[in-house]
Amino acid sequence: MILLHVAAAALYALTVGALWPQPAAATAGAAAPSSRSTWGFWLLPAALSLHALAVVQDTATAQGLDLSLLNAISVVGGLLAAVAWISGLLRSVPAIGAIILPVAATAVLLPALLPRLSPTLFANPHRFAYGAESLAALHVAVALVSYAMFLVAAVLAAVVMSLEKRLRHSLLDPTTRAAPPLLTLERFLFRLVTVGFVLLTITLASGMLFTEQLFGKPLTFTHKSVFSVLGWLTFGALLWGRWRYGWRGRVALRWIIAGSVFVFLAYLGSKFVLEVLLGR
Numbered sequence: 664m665i666l667l668h669v670a671a672a673a674l675y676a677l678t679v680g681a682l683w684p685q686p687a688a689a690t691a692g693a694a695a696p697s698s699r700s701t702w703g704f705w706l707l708p709a710a711l712s713l714h715a716l717a718v719v720q721d722t723a724t725a726q727g728l729d730l731s732l733l734n735a736i737s738v739v740g741g742l743l744a745a746v747a748w749i750s751g752l753l754r755s756v757p758a759i760g761a762i763i764l765p766v767a768a769t770a771v772l773l774p775a776l777l778p779r780l781s782p783t784l785f786a787n788p789h790r791f792a793y794g795a796e797s798l799a800a801l802h803v804a805v806a807l808v809s810y811a812m813f814l815v816a817a818v819l820a821a822v823v824m825s826l827e828k829r830l831r832h833s834l835l836d837p838t839t840r841a842a843p844p845l846l847t848l849e850r851f852l853f854r855l856v857t858v859g860f861v862l863l864t865i866t867l868a869s870g871m872l873f874t875e876q877l878f879g880k881p882l883t884f885t886h887k888s889v890f891s892v893l894g895w896l897t898f899g900a901l902l903w904g905r906w907r908y909g910w911r912g913r914v915a916l917r918w919i920i921a922g923s924v925f926v927f928l929a930y931l932g933s934k935f936v937l938e939v940l941l942g943r
Contacts, residue, residue: 667717668775674710675744675768681706682753682760707748707764714741714771721774728800732934733774735807739931740770742811750851752815755843758822763815806866810926812859813894817923819852820916827913849911853902856919860898863926867895887933894925 718738722729730738744767747753753760827845870888901918904910910918 665775668771671710671713671771672768674706675764678706679764683757737770737774739811740767746815762818802869809859809862813923813926816855817920820919823848824916863895887929890925890929894922897922
């Protein structure tokens with residue numbers, strides 16, 4: 664079923680081309696941008712649907728849900744594209760799609776290609792038995808959605824920083840002139856961070872309160888838990904500073920990127936070290 668993964672990746676690539684703003688066209692081609700935007704509107708749901716089918720195919724095994732590294736990356740990649748699409752960012756800030764959609768296309772290909780290229784290195788399943796460990800699977804699902812929210816926020820923060828710099832030096836091009844005002848993007852950015860912070864709080868709370876039921880062992884401090892707490896503290900301090908002192912601008916954007924790096928290292932980074940480097 665590798666064709667399913669390739670088809671999803673191809674649709675993501677076509678969506679990037681369809682949604683990216685075109686230069687001012689001649690009068691004969693005035694209707695072209697609208698047509699391309701319409702195609703992009705339908706291409707992405709199709710790509711997400713195929714991606715979801717690929718995720719189900721890869722994770723739903725006879726032994727349980729397989730959330731190994733490559734499958735987790737695929738899930739996060741699909742969630743990145745879904746969050747960017749549902750939030751409307753892809754229409755208002757096409758540069759977001761130019762970053763996130765190629766990431767999603769690469770993510771959906773990895774579970775189909777890497778185990779075939781290196782079966783010993785990436786054949787390390789991480790399965791949750793159906794029913795018995797459903798609480799653990801739910802815990803991981805909430806964590807993955809939280810990480811996706813933060814990663815989209817990090818991409819948006821990088822785009823806002825770039826727009827701010829170009830605006831300061833009067834270097835805006837036609838593809839960025841139609842973007843929403845920076846203050847609007849910043850407010851939306853903090854909404855993403857707030858939702859991600861709530862989900863991360865639920866993840867950490869469930870992990871601390873139900874560790875033994877989730878994973879069959881008492882709570883221990885690992886690299887994953889340390890980086891998760893660091894990410895939670897970073898975003899918590901940022902939201903408090905925003906509420907108390909009105910933090911905004913480049914300082915706040917750097918905090919968002921730093922916190923996103925922490926949560927990325929907490930789950931996907933630790934899974935890479937454990938499953939690929941250490942073979943656990």
